[in-house]
Amino acid sequence: MKKILFLYLLCFSFLFFYSKNPEKLQNAGNQFTIPTNIVVSNITFSSAHISWDAIQGSTQFTVKIRPQGVVTWMLFPVSNINAYDAFSLSPCTVYEVQIMENLTGDTSGSVFFTAKPVYCPSSSLNSGGGWLVTVHVEPTQGGFPGMISYSSISNYSDYTNDPLRKITLLAGSMYNFFYYEKGYLNSTHNYLKVWIDFNGNGIFEPQENVMAENSHLCCGTMIFSVPNSVASDIQCPVVLRVINSDSPINDPCGQFASGEVEDYAVYFSKAALATDENTKRSEIAVFPNPVSYILNISGITSDSDFEIYNAAGQKVSEGKTKNKTVNVNHLLKGVYFIQIKEKETPVKLKFIKK
Incomplete structure (x- = not known):
């Protein structure tokens, strides 16, 4: 009898509590209310797309963002969607992100990202179809030094963190030089394409393809200009990507049969070097x-x-x-x-x- 009375009182208390708090009753069936699978994508110097997995019955969230090491969060409420586009970020800054489910206050763990472009991977399966022996970029305005890269056979080379291969270009400059030499084992006929991510959105777009060659020659040169609209004087770079292949190059991303890919860091500047420095470079x-x-x-x-x-x-x-x-x-x-x-x-x- 006592056991029956206890169960009766327990059920009564449950119904009384949720009759006063109907939103709790609505969420009572949700066993998991901590947001999961937080993904930050489409990152640029000033924006990022943040998404997370849906939670059944949950429609109200708060996106919490702050620079790494800062105490105060920036709070952004979100309704009826599991995504948020963050804007007005500071370039080259590391940010911390958390997602809170508003009904319960349950909060995800932290995810960190840096406000700079993230580039798609690219490489060959076999480098014998043509690799890059020399890549040379020579700015002709602004007094910035040229960059010469000598390299050996490989499928992919990431030079973006090599200070000796850093490239600095003047915004709005014209007649900049790009020169390459290639080596090969399997074929003397190669295709070559060069992209520079001028707008800093992390995507190698068709209008950013500054060189495309289809030649049996060992080497080649081209002249390219830099738009005035590039993101200048920022402490983290965009990427110049060179792909050499023994077959037509259809995509700056992904794997292809034979050849090589090389990535280089490019910085843009609004101002030329000081006069005394410029004289030394000229x-x-x-x-x-x-x-x-x-x-x-x-x-x-x-x-x-x-x-x-x-x-x-x-x-x-x-x-x-x-x-x-x-x-x-x-x-x-x-x-x-x-x-x-x-x-x-x-x-x-x-x-x-x-």
Whole structure:
């Protein structure tokens, strides 16, 4: 009898409590109310998409965001959806995110992300179809130093954390040089594409494809411009991606049969280097050196007359540079000197034809 009376009182208490708190009754069947599977995606320098798994019967949440190490949370209520788009983030800052279920106050664990682009992976399954021997980026405005990368055979190389391979470009600059040389085992015919994530959204878009070649030649060069709208003077970089393949390149992401992928860090600046630094950078130079096909000339203000002499002092070629380059493919292997007439002051430089 006592047992029956106890069960009666327990049921009565339960019904009385939830009659006064109907929202508790609505949620009483939800055994799990802690938000799970928090994912941060589509990250840029200033925004991110945050999502989590749905909870049956739960429609009200609060997204809690704060920079790592800061005590106070920024609170963003969310209704009838399991996602939130965060904007106005500070570039290169690490953020902490938690999701709270409002009815119970149950809160997820913390997820951390950095407000900078996250790029899709890409690599070849076999590097024998063509790998990158040299990648050279030469800014022609702003006085920033050039970047030369020599590398060996691989499927994928991530150089984004290498300070010696850092690239800095002036926002709005024109006539910047990109030069490459390739090696191969299985094929002498290669496809090459280059992307620069100018808008910093973490996606290599068609309009950001600055070079596309389909050639049997060992090397090549191109000129590219930088939009004025790039995110400048930010402490974390975007990526320049180079893909070399023995078959057509259809996608900057994912795996492909044979070739190589290389990623480089690119920083954009609104201002050129100071005058004294710029003067140091403006010396005339030739690259690559040794060279197989196209010799690039940096430090000249416009196309100039040139003369090429062999090691015996004999003139073997002359003409005018084209887009600040000279085609030396016709030269035999050996040591040469190119004399450039820049502002009526001849400059003689040594290079090796390989």
